[in-house]
Amino acid sequence: MDSKDYGLELKYAAGAALVSDGTQLEGYASLFGLTDQGGDIVVRGAYATSLKRLQARGDKVRMLWQHDPARPIGVWDEIREDDKGLWVKGRLLPEVAQAREAAALIEAGAIDGLSIGYRTVAAERDGKGRRMLSEVELWEVSLVTFPMLAEAKVGRKADAGLNEMAAAFRAATKALRAE
Numbered sequence: 001m002d003s004k005d006y007g008l009e010l011k012y013a014a015g016a017a018l019v020s021d022g023t024q025l026e027g028y029a030s031l032f033g034l035t036d037q038g039g040d041i042v043v044r045g046a047y048a049t050s051l052k053r054l055q056a057r058g059d060k061v062r063m064l065w066q067h068d069p070a071r072p073i074g075v076w077d078e079i080r081e082d083d084k085g086l087w088v089k090g091r092l093l094p095e096v097a098q099a100r101e102a103a104a105l106i107e108a109g110a111i112d113g114l115s116i117g118y119r120t121v122a123a124e125r126d127g128k129g130r131r132m133l134s135e136v137e138l139w140e141v142s143l144v145t146f147p148m149l150a151e152a153k154v155g156r157k158a159d160a161g162l163n164e165m166a167a168a169f170r171a172a173t174k175a176l177r178a179e
Contacts, residue, residue, distance in 0.1 A: 008117040008139055010067055022103055023092045025074070029114050029141045031085035040123075040131045047081050049121075050138045062140040063090050065098050067117055069140075073099040076141060086116070088141055102143055113144040 032044045054060065061079050065071040076090035092099040105111040122135035 008067075008119060010115055010117050023074070023094060023099075024089075025091065025143075026078075026089035027087070027114070028085045029079075029088045029116050032083075035130055038131075039129065040133055041126075042085070042136070043132055043134045044083070045081065046133050046136050047079075047086050047138055049135055050118075051079060051081065054138075061088075061138050063092075064117070064140045064142040065102060066144055067115065067140070067142045071098055072096070073102055073143065079138075079141075086138075088114075106143075111143060111145055113146060115142045115144040116140070117142065 030042050030047075032042055032046075035041050061076050062069075062072055063074040063076050065073045073096055074090050074092040076088050078087075078089040080087055092103055094100055094103075102111065116138060117140040118136040118138050120133060120135075121137055123131050123133045126132050
């Protein structure tokens with residue numbers, strides 16, 4: 001399914017995430033003030049109204065695989081704006097097959113991008129023609145193959161938990177194939 005099918009813009013944003021204990025992710029899904037490959041710049045405060053609205057109705061930003069709304073792979077437990085950007089903290093759900101695959105791909109260094117799915121509420125062009133996003137409605141933060149900015153990476157610092165989880169998945173796959 002293409003993101004256009006559900007009307008969201010996608011932004012592969014600057015930030016870094018650290019993977020710990022095999023399922024935990026945290027870092028910046030978006031950094032303020034950087035121009036992305038689409039010529040957009042997210043302005044400080046752009047997410048504030050959206051995050052307040054989500055909290056007021058008891059809803060959450062979704063964690064998706066490759067922006068596919070049919071493929072949730074975890075939950076974002078914390079999302080907040082700070083002076084630097086949009087910080088996220090969440091966890092992959094080991095009960096979900098795609099999340100287990102994502103953990104293995106992260107551990108191997110095959111996937112390492114973060115990206116946001118959003119709708120623009122308010123923006124204007126600066127003197128250089130760049131779109132300055134001053135308010136966006138945040139829908140999801142995805143793990144992706146190709147982030148728009150080089151800084152939008154999941155850390156490759158895998159700890160013993162992630163290595164153990166990946167090894168367990170490989171062993172289980174091998175055992176299932178042997179049956």
